[in-house]
Amino acid sequence: MTTSDERCQLAFSLAGTEHEVLLLSNLEDVRWCSGFTGSNGWLVISRDSTTLLTDGRYMEQARSQVPNHVDVVECRTAEVMAETLGRVAPSGTIAVQEGDLTVSAWRRIATAVGRRLASASAELANLRRAKTAEEIATVRRAARIADDALASCLELLRPGVSERAVRDVLEARMRELGADGPSYDTIVASGPINSARPHHRPTERVFQSGDSVVIDVGALIDGYHSDMTRTFFVGDPIAELLDWYRTLLEAQATALDLVAPGRAVRDIDAACRAVLARDGLEEWFTHGLGHGVGLLIHENPFLNGTSRADLRPGDVVTIEPGLYRGGFGGMRIEDLILVTDSSHENLTSSPKDPTCPR
Amino acid sequence: MTTSDERCQLAFSLAGTEHEVLLLSNLEDVRWCSGFTGSNGWLVISRDSTTLLTDGRYMEQARSQVPNHVDVVECRTAEVMAETLGRVAPSGTIAVQEGDLTVSAWRRIATAVGRRLASASAELANLRRAKTAEEIATVRRAARIADDALASCLELLRPGVSERAVRDVLEARMRELGADGPSYDTIVASGPINSARPHHRPTERVFQSGDSVVIDVGALIDGYHSDMTRTFFVGDPIAELLDWYRTLLEAQATALDLVAPGRAVRDIDAACRAVLARDGLEEWFTHGLGHGVGLLIHENPFLNGTSRADLRPGDVVTIEPGLYRGGFGGMRIEDLILVTDSSHENLTSSPKDPTCPR
Numbered sequence: 001m002t003t004s005d006e007r008c009q010l011a012f013s014l015a016g017t018e019h020e021v022l023l024l025s026n027l028e029d030v031r032w033c034s035g036f037t038g039s040n041g042w043l044v045i046s047r048d049s050t051t052l053l054t055d056g057r058y059m060e061q062a063r064s065q066v067p068n069h070v071d072v073v074e075c076r077t078a079e080v081m082a083e084t085l086g087r088v089a090p091s092g093t094i095a096v097q098e099g100d101l102t103v104s105a106w107r108r109i110a111t112a113v114g115r116r117l118a119s120a121s122a123e124l125a126n127l128r129r130a131k132t133a134e135e136i137a138t139v140r141r142a143a144r145i146a147d148d149a150l151a152s153c154l155e156l157l158r159p160g161v162s163e164r165a166v167r168d169v170l171e172a173r174m175r176e177l178g179a180d181g182p183s184y185d186t187i188v189a190s191g192p193i194n195s196a197r198p199h200h201r202p203t204e205r206v207f208q209s210g211d212s213v214v215i216d217v218g219a220l221i222d223g224y225h226s227d228m229t230r231t232f233f234v235g236d237p238i239a240e241l242l243d244w245y246r247t248l249l250e251a252q253a254t255a256l257d258l259v260a261p262g263r264a265v266r267d268i269d270a271a272c273r274a275v276l277a278r279d280g281l282e283e284w285f286t287h288g289l290g291h292g293v294g295l296l297i298h299e300n301p302f303l304n305g306t307s308r309a310d311l312r313p314g315d316v317v318t319i320e321p322g323l324y325r326g327g328f329g330g331m332r333i334e335d336l337i338l339v340t341d342s343s344h345e346n347l348t349s350s351p352k353d354p355t356c357p358r
Numbered sequence: 359m360t361t362s363d364e365r366c367q368l369a370f371s372l373a374g375t376e377h378e379v380l381l382l383s384n385l386e387d388v389r390w391c392s393g394f395t396g397s398n399g400w401l402v403i404s405r406d407s408t409t410l411l412t413d414g415r416y417m418e419q420a421r422s423q424v425p426n427h428v429d430v431v432e433c434r435t436a437e438v439m440a441e442t443l444g445r446v447a448p449s450g451t452i453a454v455q456e457g458d459l460t461v462s463a464w465r466r467i468a469t470a471v472g473r474r475l476a477s478a479s480a481e482l483a484n485l486r487r488a489k490t491a492e493e494i495a496t497v498r499r500a501a502r503i504a505d506d507a508l509a510s511c512l513e514l515l516r517p518g519v520s521e522r523a524v525r526d527v528l529e530a531r532m533r534e535l536g537a538d539g540p541s542y543d544t545i546v547a548s549g550p551i552n553s554a555r556p557h558h559r560p561t562e563r564v565f566q567s568g569d570s571v572v573i574d575v576g577a578l579i580d581g582y583h584s585d586m587t588r589t590f591f592v593g594d595p596i597a598e599l600l601d602w603y604r605t606l607l608e609a610q611a612t613a614l615d616l617v618a619p620g621r622a623v624r625d626i627d628a629a630c631r632a633v634l635a636r637d638g639l640e641e642w643f644t645h646g647l648g649h650g651v652g653l654l655i656h657e658n659p660f661l662n663g664t665s666r667a668d669l670r671p672g673d674v675v676t677i678e679p680g681l682y683r684g685g686f687g688g689m690r691i692e693d694l695i696l697v698t699d700s701s702h703e704n705l706t707s708s709p710k711d712p713t714c715p716r
Contacts (some may be wrong), residue, residue: 022618038557057556060684096461103456103464103477119461168533175526180559185539192423198415199396201538287415326418 001134004067007033008043008050011127015120020092021046022083022120023109026100027263028134028295031223032128035065035284040180042081043070045221046088053081074235078105082112095120127298130293130314136338137195139293139316142179142226143336143347145219148174150230150350157232157356159209163202166215174219183218183225184297189330190214190234196330198322211237211352212323212329218297225297227318228348244281244323245331245354251275252333253322255289259337259344261313265303272321273305284325290318315339316347360490362425365391365399366408369485371480378450379404379443380478382465384458386653387580390486393423397531400439401428404446404541411439422468436463440470444695453478462556479687483686487650488672493582494696497651497674500537500584501694501705504575506589507531508708515590515714517567520654521560524573527672540582541692542655547594547688548572555646556680567593570687570712572680576655583655586706587692590714601687602681603712609633610691613647617695619671623647630679631663642683648676651694673697674705 017021024043031037034050035063038058039306047058052122053075054062064071073083085094096117110117113251131139153169168189174182189200190213198329202216207213233241255272276282288304293316301309303317311317317339322332335348369391373380379383382388382401384512389395392408394414411433412420419428421484433439433458454464454475468475489497511527524546547558548571558572560683565571574587591599627647635638651674659667661675671677678692693706 005423037559059644059684061555061557098461098465101461103454103459103461107456168530172526172530181543197419197420201395274509286417 002134004174005050005069007070008045009047011043011124012045012047014124015095016118016129017092017335019118021089021118022095022124023081023085023097025097025105026222027126028299029097029124032050032291034070035067036062037223038062039085043073043283044084044088050086051088053084062292064210065072075166078108078112081109081273082114085109085113093118097124112167122334123352128294129300129312131294131316133340135294136314136316138221138224139336140337140347142183142219142221142224143228144178144228144349145221146179146217147350148177148184149219149230150215150217154357157213157234158207158235160206161192162204162206163194164204166213167202170215170217170279173218177219179219179221181220183220183227187216187229189216192327192329195231196324196326196328196329198324198332204253204348208238210243210258211212212237212331214332216334217330221328222262223295226294226347227293227297227334228334228350229320229322229332230350230352231333231354232354233354237318240345241281241329241331245281247276247281248321248323248331248333249352252319252335255319255321256335256344258339259311259317259339260310261341263311265301265307265309265311266305268319269303269305272319276321278296278325280290281323284323285321287322287326290334292317303338311339313339360492363408363427366403366427367405368431369401369482370403370405373453373486374476375478376400376451377453377476377478379447380453380482381439381455381475383445383455383463386454386581386657387482390653392428392694393425394420395423395581396420397694400433402439402442402446407446409442409446411442432470436470439467439589440472443471451476453527456484458485465486467690486652487658487670489652489674489696490672494644494672494674495583496579497584497694497696498705500541500577500579500582501586502707503532503535503537503579504541504584504586504708505576505708506535507577508573508575508586512590514555515542515567515571517592518564520562520564521552522562524571525560528573528575532575534640535577537577537579539578541578541585545572545574545587547574549598550685550687553589554686555682556688556690559588566594568595570595570599570689571591572688572690574690574692581653583653584705585651585655585692585694587678587680587690588707588708589689589691589712591712592714599687599689601637604637605634605637606679606681606689606691607710610677610693613677613679614695614702614704617669617675617677619669619697619699620670623659623665623667623669624663626630626677627663627665634679634681639681643679644682645680648692650677651677669697671697671699677704 042053188202218226290303292299320334324330400411546560578585648658648661680690682688
């Protein structure tokens with residue numbers, strides 16, 4: 001499945017063929033189906049036609065980005081959108097993405113078209129999960145760039161260097177290596193307080209001997225993200241931090257071993273938490289085990305204890321257990337994993353030795 | 359109005375005092391009211407109490423960021439949210455931000471609380487408009503950094519240098535000057551095709567003599583954005599591009615002159631377009647005149663021909679007319695403007711001479 005036309009028809013069928021037309025509002029879905037990368041775009045997809053609605057800022061760009069089968073219509077108001085919807089689907093139901101559309105937009109559109117909007121099937125949220133060979137190649141390249149950038153700045157992990165300094169070097173290095181930029185706000189989190197915050201933003205704090213330093217970094221290429229985390233100890237950490245790290249590493253390895261098509265994500269999550277629980281650390285793992293990665297940094301499937309999803313071939317997911325105790329410190333180990341037809345492949349190749357160069 | 363408690367009560371009253379509780383979901387509003395900067399946060403605000411709901415990743419950070427009057431509750435599900443809402447507001451109406459909440463979230467919450475959700479008053483969308491002295495100081499500093507960064511890379515505007523090279527230098531320079539990063543994806547758009555795309559992403563294209571080069575750049579400091587655009591001509595542009603530029607500059611000056619408290623934004627938009635129309639160029643101005651800037655790069659008030667908004671003291675807005683003709687070229691001139699008690703102040707100080715150093 002590679003052409004834009006096939007992708008549009010896949011979206012249409014996943015939304016539920018009982019609907020006459022699908023209004024695709026999620027921008028990554030719009031990009032994946034049509035190639036359009038602007039910040040305002042809607043696809044109106046029926047069995048016979050696809051129309052891109054965007055505003056004047058993007059008309060020129062849209063015409064050059066979308067293939068021939070996609071019509072482009074300038075649209076600033078719900079009324080213009082309703083005209084297109086009415087032309088394409090004079091009577092049947094209009095399926096929308098309720099997980100993406102705001103209540104306001106939904107009301108405006110429903111009023112303008114004068115019909116109730118139907119919810120697209122939940123299966124539509126899996127539209128972009130099965131990555132193509134080309135998508136995998138791009139993510140693989142992005143993962144490699146993050147690995148190489150991290151390797152090149154290990155020498156900065158010494159007392160006196162700031163979180164921001166490491167962030168700046170990492171991001172500059174990724175661009176030099178061919179990334180369009182960072183995949184998300186790079187995290188460099190150090191010491192007993194900052195490293196215990198999973199989503200810490202880098203500050204001017206400088207590393208001190210004994211710190212754990214959590215580095216969460218990814219590269220962006222052509223809209224595709226990579227994502228990985230490594231934890232390092234500057235100087236000599238207390239023994240308890242090293243104990244935590246050993247357990248965390250084992251918990252991550254246990255989860256990785258289970259990644260395969262057909263596996264229930266909650267079973268992987270449970271196996272990982274069981275290792276932490278064995279050593280009395282489960283309470284410090286305060287987030288989900290991982291998430292899908294692609295045109296969005298966080299996308300389906302989400303890996304946690306409440307999800308009912310199974311892994312599928314072509315999924316690209318993170319496996320990222322972490323431990324965080326405010327005032328003591330934190331750590332996370334995260335790999336980016338491709339689910340293959342029979343097992344999985346680890347796209348992250350950075351070593352997991354937390355010792356810093358001296 | 360500066361304390362968190364006052365900001366929460368302002369939000370509550372703007373939402374409409376007929377409601378018993380306000381569920382604030384917009385992340386910038388949550389940050390502005392509570393100081394919490396995580397990516398998952400909801401504020402439950404009543405006349406007597408404020409509660410922040412967030413997930414396990416952010417509990418430690420939340421407790422350290424919010425002031426004493428805000429309770430912090432760990433929340434991953436609509437059921438936990440419903441418990442808090444039910445405790446704070448056992449019976450009355452729950453106001454939500456329909457312009458921010460997805461239909462899915464709205465349904466989940468309504469089901470969990472077992473009550474209809476009410477729409478907060480539209481006036482709530484103006485919550486963050488009147489910038490405080492401290493906010494203005496931060497935006498001013500961000501604007502100055504973008505000015506200085508741009509000035510330091512003018513020498514790169516010569517044939518053979520790529521769009522991406524200029525972008526990389528601009529963004530690195532802003533960080534050196536104290537920015538947390540770029541305020542948005544920096545735009546460097548050159549030549550007859552790329553410069554005619556208002557939201558072009560920088561490519562490897564190298565400048566050629568005769569190109570117009572549009573540079574749209576801002577700095578981010580403590581969550582606050584700056585935003586400005588300048589257009590330059592590399593080498594010798596054709597006369598028609600220079601004619602366009604003169605008209606555009608006059609159109610922008612006309613709009614700037616009108617910026618004052620109480621002025622209807624559509625009148626400013628109309629005056630700007632009238633100058634372009636006089637020279638037959640109106641059709642090439644394909645976007646709105648500007649937008650508010652603060653914790654979001656695009657926020658209220660939006661300046662265009664259909665808005666019914668008036669400017670207010672403390673608004674920080676862009677004035678950014680542009681002209682774009684695919685295959686010919688494009689240009690934009692954008693300043694960041696503070697609306698003062700009696701008039702306005704231009705926070706952007708970069709010169710508007712489009713000539714490049716030789």
